[in-house]
Amino acid sequence: MNNFYTLIYLNREIKEKICGGFFRFAISPHKDVLHIYVEKNGETSRLIFSANSRETVLFHDFYRPPKKRNVIDFFSMLEDKEITEMQLADKDRLVTIHFENGDHLQFKLFSGHPNVFVIRDNEIIDAFKNPEEVKGQAPLEPHAPEFKEEVSPRRNAKNQMTEINPLLPRNLLPYIIEEHEVDEMEPENVKTFTNELTEALIEDPHPRVLKTGDFCLWSKQWLNISSEKECDTVNDCVAFAYKNAVHLRRLHNKKEDVLEFLERSKAQKESLVQQLQQADKSLVRSEKYEKYGHLLMAHAHEEINEGTTELTVEDFYEDNEAITIPLKEEKDIAGNAEYYYEKAKDAKKSYQNARQRLPKVKQELEQVNQLLEQIENIDRLYDLEDWIKQHKKVLKEFGFGGDEEKQAKSPFRKYKEGKFEIWIGKNAKSNDQLTSHAHKEDIWLHARGVGGSHVVIRMGNRKDYPPKQVILKAASYAAYFSKARGMKSAPVMYTKRKYVRKPKGAAPGAVVVEREQVQMVPPMKPEQ
Structure with missing residues (x-):
């Protein structure tokens, strides 16, 4: 988002606000995300810096009271120091x-590891990330x-353009190339x-946000894509x-959680129907x-040899044709007759229950389909949150979400990583509960060679492994709670829960692990 040319204008505009x-x-x-509060002429404003590699950005924003809980303070050595200058490096x-x-x-507003450093x-002497x-x-x-002064004739249009000027905003070049047919030049x-x-x-900058969500400095003369917003300042x-972008990411993550749950409910109810x-x-x-x-009761007076596994009799329901009936070895003929009467009773009961349940399950399936259709059309976070509140009761009946009080009393720590839930044991007893409670396809993790919490990535109905970044995040939690x-870096083993077993008589939390893989990760405290 903060391309070099964007930073030229941002540097000028922010400098005026904070110097x-x-x-x-x-x-x-x-x-x-780092918020720096700056006071000038009796008014307080914020510098907002995002170190997310997908949303790296620096900009000036209005004052908003800081959160008082669950926040970390940074750079106390700079408190009450006057800002004298702000500079952008030459072509970087x-x-x-x-x-x-x-x-x-x-x-540092580039690479996969953006950061802020205090220099003395x-x-x-200090840093926002990994000091x-x-x-x-x-x-x-x-x-x-x-x-470069000249372009390489054999390279494609995008590479030719970035040879001449490597500072061009590369995310917009495909649009420029297509619109101006640069690949034909x-x-x-x-x-x-x-x-x-x-x-x-x-x-001739024309700051605007395109319908694609991209920030752009070119006018429509250069890039004829409709604007979501046009501004007086960069x-x-x-x-x-x-x-x-943050709104869309949060919307996507929250929407994905609900969608995945409803799709899973739909599949389950379709199967049940x-x-x-x-x-x-x-x-x-x-x-x-x-x-x-x-038929067996008609022969109940007869004796059979011990260990007999079947009996052939005349079927008076089918013109006395011979029929062979499997027997339970430990029962006589009358006992086997009673056994089949019970099985007949259970099967009939199963039929009656199914006929009673079918209308309700069909109604629930229709309800799930309606919910899916509604949520597909929601494109704003606050609309989604209102929708979830409005349908909280029915979603809870289907099993979505949980009682906050029960969460607080849960024997496990629970965190979200995208669409996956990560559970962490709190002590040896909790570790035993967690591992025994986990599904066989869940991913089980533990810091290798040291005591620590059992960690589980809940997989729902999925039988594959989650994305690597989810495993790395869960592994870093396992290292932290150990x-x-x-x-600085610790080995963490992980495998499917089905390859973890507890030996008979073993101490609480002790397990035997098979088919494990090992990942080196830095210990990381989970975000609330």
Whole structure:
């Protein structure tokens, strides 16, 4: 989101808002998000930085009271220090805020690991993410990319354009190339076109957020995609694009949870309807078993040898044709007749129950289909939250969600990672409960070679493994809730629950594990 050309304008606009102001405090209200509160001329505002590699961004925002609970404070050494300057590195996405005492805040807005560093005497003394790994290192130096004078004729249009200017916003180039048919241009024309495109970014910016959700500085003359929002400042559009992206991500995650649950409920109810519709088979079995009982009772006075497993008699229901009836070895003929009468009774009862249940299950299936149709059309988070509240009762009846009080009293810690639930044991007894409660296809994890919590990734009806990032996250939790917590990196083993067994008489929490894999991860405390 913070392309280099975007940062040129952001740096100018933010500098005007914060220079001469004072750093008051910094907190992290959400994972990978840093809010820096700045006071200037009696008014407080915020700098918002996202270290999420998919939503890396820096922008200025209005004041909002900080959360008072479950937040972490950062950079106390900068509190009440005056901001004297803000600079963007030459042709690199490094932004530096200078303070009166000579300290700096350096924002790294690129790569898969964005971060913020506190610099003192040309040395990193603190960081937003993983401070222990970078303390004592030198600050980052800007590295300008190579700008070529000529393009390689054999390369595709996108590569040719980024040879001329590697700082172009690459997420928008496919649209530009298609609209202007750049892939049909001669190399010399690609060079001319790219230079004109770059000049438009510098001399004629039109900050807007496209319907695609992308931030853009080009006017419709250059990129004819409809705008979701047009702004007077780059900062306002970047803020809108970021908040919109976060909104969509939260909407997607929450919607996916409900959709997955409803799809699973639909499959279960469709299967149940199919089973119940075959209830006539139970009635056929009932009639067969009852006939066996009657035929056997007609011969109840006869003696049979011990261990006899079948008896052939005349079937007076079918013109006295011979019929062979399986017998229970330990019962006489009368006892076997009673056995078949009971089976006939159970089969008939099963048939009657199925006929009674079928209308209700069909109604529930129709209800699930209606809910699926409704939620598919929801595209705003607050609408989704209202919808969930409105349908809370029926969703709960189907098994979605849980009582908050029961969650609090749960013997396990429970966290969400996308569509997956991660359960963590609290002690040895809890570990035993967790492992015995887990489904055989759930993923079981434990820090290797040290004491710690059992961890389970709940798999629902899925029989495969979850995405690697889910395993890594659960493994980092297993490392955190173990005696390896203080290590920089710890080995964590994982396998299917069906390959974990508890030996008879073993101590609480002790298990035998087979077919395990091992992953090295840094211990990480789960986010609430």
